Amino acid sequence: MSIDEYGSFDVVIVGSGVAGSSAAIACATMGARTLLIEKLPFLGGNSTAVLDTFYGFYTPGERAIKVVGGIGDEVVAELRRIGTVLERPNTYGAGTGITYVAEHLKVVWENLVVGAGAAVLLHAFVQDVVVAGGRVVELVVATKAGLRRVGATVVIDASGDADVCARAGFGYEAAGTIDPAQTLTTTFRMANVDPEARASIGKERLHGLMAEAADSGEYDLPRREGSDHVTPIPGVTATVMTRIDQIFGSGVSMCNATDPDVLTRAEMEGRRQAL
Numbered sequence: 001m002s003i004d005e006y007g008s009f010d011v012v013i014v015g016s017g018v019a020g021s022s023a024a025i026a027c028a029t030m031g032a033r034t035l036l037i038e039k040l041p042f043l044g045g046n047s048t049a050v051l052d053t054f055y056g057f058y059t060p061g062e063r064a065i066k067v068v069g070g071i072g073d074e075v076v077a078e079l080r081r082i083g084t085v086l087e088r089p090n091t092y093g094a095g096t097g098i099t100y101v102a103e104h105l106k107v108v109w110e111n112l113v114v115g116a117g118a119a120v121l122l123h124a125f126v127q128d129v130v131v132a133g134g135r136v137v138e139l140v141v142a143t144k145a146g147l148r149r150v151g152a153t154v155v156i157d158a159s160g161d162a163d164v165c166a167r168a169g170f171g172y173e174a175a176g177t178i179d180p181a182q183t184l185t186t187t188f189r190m191a192n193v194d195p196e197a198r199a200s201i202g203k204e205r206l207h208g209l210m211a212e213a214a215d216s217g218e219y220d221l222p223r224r225e226g227s228d229h230v231t232p233i234p235g236v237t238a239t240v241m242t243r244i245d246q247i248f249g250s251g252v253s254m255c256n257a258t259d260p261d262v263l264t265r266a267e268m269e270g271r272r273q274a275l
Contacts, residue, residue, distance in 0.1 A: 011027045012152035022072075044102070046160070059095060086232050123143060129155075161257075186273060190239060243273075
């Protein structure tokens with residue numbers, strides 16, 4: 001099979017989540033020929049595909065102190081320019097969160113990355129790597145048009161699963177090997193929520209109502225606790241209320257989300273629980 005050359009870059013970044021997109025902005029701003037590769041049809045990774053809140057901009061505690069600037073500030077400023085951004089307390093006391101509209105953030109990442117001068121390749125998976133002298137010097141990328149070779153002086157693995165490192169044969173620690181891995185969760189949003197009525201119910205009361213619903217036998221709830229929060233969209237809340245630790249009650253562990261068969265069944269189970 002012939003593999004066409006896509007090009008050669010100073011820096012190639014695999015994965016366009018917060019880390020990858022920020023790295024692309026920084027590298028391109030400094031004048032490096034930069035390529036950002038993403039498997040999804042948009043930039044942002046979990047920040048746009050799953051989540052809707054940034055944490056870590058402020059210290060936790062009664063007096064919130066802003067401790068983040070730089071690219072993070074640029075991102076939030078662009079979000080505010082496009083639409084509404086909410087600052088709200090974390091449900092579990094982790095400090096003030098900045099909640100945004102994910103569709104807006106997709107455009108913000110694109111504007112900042114491309115505006116900095118980086119090239120972007122969406123719908124692209126790293127299929128293989130070439131290692132020379134202990135460094136990754138080339139990537140083989142799978143696209144709709146076939147395989148492409150991408151040369152790189154420096155490769156940044158921001159895939160979230162250390163995909164490049166694993167394919168290169170570098171050492172890594174699989175989640176759950178030493179400490180328990182966090183269970184998988186399918187987040188979902190609810191519409192037509194009365195914000196005032198919801199705000200009148202505290203966390204403990206919410207968990208009590210969920211336990212009562214589960215005990216009634218009328219509802220098949222995967223959890224008796226969880227969290228939800230308001231969003232910039234009126235009447236819409238975002239939730240974390242599913243838990244996928246086994247495959248359809250089979251007892252098979254859901255810890256290894258790098259197994260494609262496990263991940264496929266987990267996706268379906270998560271949607272079943274949300275519904």
